[in-house]
Amino acid sequence: MEFTEDKPNHIPDALSPDALLLNLDGYEGPIDLLLTLARDQKVDLAKISILALTEQYLDFIDHAQNLRLEVAADYLVMAAWLAYLKSKLLLPQSADDEAEEELSGEALAEALAFQLKRLEGMQKIAAKLFDLPQLGRDVFARGDHEREADIKVKPIWQADLYDILSAYGSIARRQEYKEYKPQTWPLMSTDEAYERLSRMLGKLPRKGRESVWAMLDSFTPEDLTDALTKRSGAASLFTASLEMAKQGHLEIKQDGIFSPIYVRQKDRDDE
Amino acid sequence: MNNETQADDLRILEALIFASDKPLSLSDIMKWFSRVDEKYVAGLLASLRQDYDGRGIELCDHGGEWSFRTNADVAAELDMEVEVERKLSRAAQETLAIIAYHQPLTRAEIENIRGVATGKGTLDLLMEANWVKPGRRRETPGRPLTWVTTTGFLSHFGLESVTDLPGLDDLKSAGLLDRRPAVQTVPMSGELFDESGEDAHDE
Amino acid sequence: MNNETQADDLRILEALIFASDKPLSLSDIMKWFSRVDEKYVAGLLASLRQDYDGRGIELCDHGGEWSFRTNADVAAELDMEVEVERKLSRAAQETLAIIAYHQPLTRAEIENIRGVATGKGTLDLLMEANWVKPGRRRETPGRPLTWVTTTGFLSHFGLESVTDLPGLDDLKSAGLLDRRPAVQTVPMSGELFDESGEDAHDE
Numbered sequence: 001m002e003f004t005e006d007k008p009n010h011i012p013d014a015l016s017p018d019a020l021l022l023n024l025d026g027y028e029g030p031i032d033l034l035l036t037l038a039r040d041q042k043v044d045l046a047k048i049s050i051l052a053l054t055e056q057y058l059d060f061i062d063h064a065q066n067l068r069l070e071v072a073a074d075y076l077v078m079a080a081w082l083a084y085l086k087s088k089l090l091l092p093q094s095a096d097d098e099a100e101e102e103l104s105g106e107a108l109a110e111a112l113a114f115q116l117k118r119l120e121g122m123q124k125i126a127a128k129l130f131d132l133p134q135l136g137r138d139v140f141a142r143g144d145h146e147r148e149a150d151i152k153v154k155p156i157w158q159a160d161l162y163d164i165l166s167a168y169g170s171i172a173r174r175q176e177y178k179e180y181k182p183q184t185w186p187l188m189s190t191d192e193a194y195e196r197l198s199r200m201l202g203k204l205p206r207k208g209r210e211s212v213w214a215m216l217d218s219f220t221p222e223d224l225t226d227a228l229t230k231r232s233g234a235a236s237l238f239t240a241s242l243e244m245a246k247q248g249h250l251e252i253k254q255d256g257i258f259s260p261i262y263v264r265q266k267d268r269d270d271e
Numbered sequence: 272m273n274n275e276t277q278a279d280d281l282r283i284l285e286a287l288i289f290a291s292d293k294p295l296s297l298s299d300i301m302k303w304f305s306r307v308d309e310k311y312v313a314g315l316l317a318s319l320r321q322d323y324d325g326r327g328i329e330l331c332d333h334g335g336e337w338s339f340r341t342n343a344d345v346a347a348e349l350d351m352e353v354e355v356e357r358k359l360s361r362a363a364q365e366t367l368a369i370i371a372y373h374q375p376l377t378r379a380e381i382e383n384i385r386g387v388a389t390g391k392g393t394l395d396l397l398m399e400a401n402w403v404k405p406g407r408r409r410e411t412p413g414r415p416l417t418w419v420t421t422t423g424f425l426s427h428f429g430l431e432s433v434t435d436l437p438g439l440d441d442l443k444s445a446g447l448l449d450r451r452p453a454v455q456t457v458p459m460s461g462e463l464f465d466e467s468g469e470d471a472h473d474e
Numbered sequence: 475m476n477n478e479t480q481a482d483d484l485r486i487l488e489a490l491i492f493a494s495d496k497p498l499s500l501s502d503i504m505k506w507f508s509r510v511d512e513k514y515v516a517g518l519l520a521s522l523r524q525d526y527d528g529r530g531i532e533l534c535d536h537g538g539e540w541s542f543r544t545n546a547d548v549a550a551e552l553d554m555e556v557e558v559e560r561k562l563s564r565a566a567q568e569t570l571a572i573i574a575y576h577q578p579l580t581r582a583e584i585e586n587i588r589g590v591a592t593g594k595g596t597l598d599l600l601m602e603a604n605w606v607k608p609g610r611r612r613e614t615p616g617r618p619l620t621w622v623t624t625t626g627f628l629s630h631f632g633l634e635s636v637t638d639l640p641g642l643d644d645l646k647s648a649g650l651l652d653r654r655p656a657v658q659t660v661p662m663s664g665e666l667f668d669e670s671g672e673d674a675h676d677e
Contacts, residue, residue, distance in 0.1 A: 031589025107660045115656035118587060121645055126571035128640050130562075132631045133546035139632055140290035140544040140552070142492065144338060157400040159359035159367070161428045167361065168368035169442045174386060283551045285530030286544035290552065303551075327488030341489040348486045349493060349506070 030078030033057070035116050035123075050109035051089050054082040085109060187229055188221070193236035194243060196221075201250070201265040210251070211265040216241055277315070280304070281322075284315050294336035359400075363393050367402055371424065371433055375406040375417035394418065402427065480518070483507070484525075487518050497539035497629060535634050537625035546632060562603075566596050570605060574627065574639055576653050578609040578620035583653040597621065605630065 037056050061079045088105025103111075133139045188196075197219055204211040219237050224230045241263050244250035254261045287303055288295055297309060297316075304312050316337060320330040323339075331340045341349065359367070362385075369384050370376065382389050397403040401423035408414040420433060430436065490506055491498055500512060500519075507515050519540060523533040526542075534543045544552065562570070565588075572587050573579065584592050600606040604626035611617040623636060633639065645651050652659055 103657065103660070108657070111657040111660045114652075114659050115589065117648075118650045118652065118656070119589060121648065121650040122568055122572050122575070122587060125575060125641055125645065126564075126567040129571050129574065129631065130567055132633075132640065133549055135543070135630045135632065138549035139546050140286070142339075142542060143290045143292035144294070155355055155357040157359050157363075157396065157402075158356050159364055161430075163359065163364045164368045164371060164428065165437065165442060167364035168372060171365055171369065171385060172442065279548075279551075282528075282530035282545065283548050286548045286552055287530075289531050289542070290544050303553075325485075327485035327490075328492050339492070341493050342485065345482075345485050345489045349490055 030057075030075050031115065031119055033060070033075070034078070034112075035119055038116050039120075050112055051086060054086045054089075057082055058086070085112065187232040188236045190236050190239050190243070193233070193240035197237060197240050197244065197263075198249065201263070204265065206265075209267045213253070213262040213264045216252075216261040216263050280307075281315055281319060284312070285319055288319075288330070288337055289339055291338070294333060294338035296336050300337070359396075360393075362387075362389070363396055366393050367397055367420075367424075370397075370403050370418050371420050371436055374419040374433065375409075377409055377415040377417050379415065381418070483510075484518055484522060487515070488522055491522075491533070491540050492542055494541070497536060497541035497625070499539050503540070534629075534632065536629040536632070537635060539625050539629065541629070543632070562599070563596075565593070566599055569596050570600055570623075570627075573600070573606050573621050574623050574636065575642065575645060575651055577622045577636070578612075579653050580612055580618040580620050582618065584621070586653070586655045603630075 034053065034057055037060075038053055040056075058079055061075055085105060085108045088108060091105075135141065200219055201211060201214070204214060206212075216237055217234065220230065220233045224233050238261070241250055241252060241261075245252050249265065251264050251266050252261060283303065284300065287300065291299075297312060300312055300316075301309060316330070316332075320332070323330045325342075327342050327345050328339050329342045331338055365385055366381055366389055369381050373380070373384065378389060378394065394403065398405075401421055403418050403424065404421050406417040406419035409417055424430075425432065486506065487503065490503065494502075500515060503515055503519075504512060519533070519535075523535070526533045528545075530545055530548055531542050532545050534541055568588060569584060569592060572584050576583065576587070581592060581597070597606065604624055606621050606627065607624050609620040609622035612620055627633075628635065649659075
């Protein structure tokens with residue numbers, strides 16, 4: 001019976017070179033890999049042996065010779081850095097180092113440890129953050145909206161004087177294009193005068209077949225003030241009186257030239 | 272069923288109805304309360320409705336479907352007015368101009384001058400803008416209402432008085448009476464309007 | 475302000491937040507309460523929150539924006555049918571966490587912490603989810619843009635403010651909320667690097 005050892009589940013498939021390529025979205029870079037390796041040591045990152053970690057990482061790179069070049073390059077930079085770190089840690093610190101003001105191996109190791117610890121901290125907190133109750137998954141907003149608070153729009157009407165004047169101008173302009181209508185004058189027609197004369201004569205006191213004499217001028221409407229309409233009224237009344245006399249409804253007398261003209265109604269003989 | 276369980280059930284029911292995107296019937300709700308009977312859930316609904324009684328939100332039962340709704344008596348308070356600037360329409364500009372130049376005049380007279388009927392809305396709008404107001408009734412048959420401009424009109428348009436409005440000659444010299452091809456309906460003549468019947472809808 | 479008016483105001487406030495389709499800020503709410511001051515409305519909000527304390531629905535404040543939400547503790551029972559959102563990639567989750575806990579910080583600083591270059595798509599994705607937004611530019615050479623979280627982020631994760639982020643104090647006391655490149659965090663390395671322009675320790 002074949003027996004396969006369980007892979008430690010916290011060391012992902014990334015440790016096989018092929019899987020590393022496939023898992024790029026999960027394991028994005030050398031730091032991530034280092035962190036995975038560091039976790040594998042199952043110790044507090046503060047107490048981690050940077051030397052041991054570095055050796056493991058370099059072993060991994062040795063092992064992963066078939067990595068795609070551009071991916072490998074990323075890993076090799078870290079590998080080179082770690083190799084440098086390893087040499088610093090292994091070699092006894094020389095007095096020259098201080099003079100060159102280079103970071104000691106310990107300082108570099110400390111920096112790396114911090115970097116790993118901070119990254120781990122962020123990965124853990126990201127998981128914690130997404131464990132919070134989330135809107136739309138654990139917590140819900142109101143599902144149905146039957147009405148919103150109604151915001152009515154109150155118009156503030158805008159117009160300036162120019163608008164009003166140009167509007168009035170356009171009305172005035174429009175008036176000029178009105179349909180042509182012959183001008184009419186407020187003058188009394190002969191027909192109107194005839195009607196007026198016969199109506200008013202009918203109301204005069206009568207003596208036998210005739211009414212009393214009345215001055216033709218007195219039949220002119222009193223409200224005619226304008227000289228032209230007054231004259232036209234008088235002319236129409238005179239024409240109408242001649243017409244009525246001709247029909248035998250009326251008698252006319254005048255004492256002399258330019259004297260007042262008198263009229264009186266007269267029933268026709270045949271009536 | 273102890274009290275604590277019932278309190279929890281109430282909370283679940285409350286959250287459920289709130290989060291649902293549509294009103295829930297009792298049988299909908301029962302999917303969440305399969306371990307109890309309908310009578311119990313109906314009791315929960317009644318109790319929840321009681322909790323919200325008189326609040327700004329109410330638990331409503333419309334035809335056996337339950338939902339939270341804003342209380343009708345505060346709904347009116349939620350409505351708000353926002354002021355937005357709007358350009359006065361041409362019809363309203365003309366109507367306002369005519370009232371300004373010819374006041375006081377009746378609506379029929381405005382229509383005679385404009386040559387088109389004036390919608391009631393136009394005068395309402397000008398009144399709302401506080402530019403015109405009803406004046407005295409004309410003592411002619413039908414006693415039509417006349418329209419005049421307000422002091423709000425004068426202050427908005429920066430006029431001391433309506434007599435400051437430029438005359439037709441001024442307008443002509445300012446180029447406001449320039450002839451342009453006028454494509455408009457032939458205005459109706461004034462006599463077609465029956466003065467007595469108009470403005471029957473005057474308020 | 476008598477008690478009856480206050481009760482009415484509470485009802486209006488309740489209905490208003492309930493009816494709104496998005497969280498309302500105090501200044502949004504003030505449009506409805508123009509006759510009183512902000513302090514009074516803040517008092518109403520506190521009182522309303524009290525009313526809902528422990529119910530199935532809660533009045534929540536996320537970054538100063540108020541809304542009703544179902545109580546997180548009924549989530550398990552509610553078990554609503556939810557469209558499964560595309561799960562955020564680990565890289566995006568990490569980036570969001572780094573921004574949330576270190577904000578404001580530049581993209582270079584995010585990359586320092588993560589140890590890898592951040593794909594352009596990651597920040598776009600977080601912006602599209604309305605969880606992060608560009609903040610002010612850092613006044614250092616190149617004036618790099620900083621990134622900060624939004625009220626949408628607070629609302630999504632049910633946080634009142636970024637100071638309520640879980641584990642914030644622990645991370646801070648462990649010294650892990652440091653935006654500088656790791657080598658600069660080593661005490662004796664300080665003098666080797668020019669820190670004059672650095673404002674990394676401002677929280």
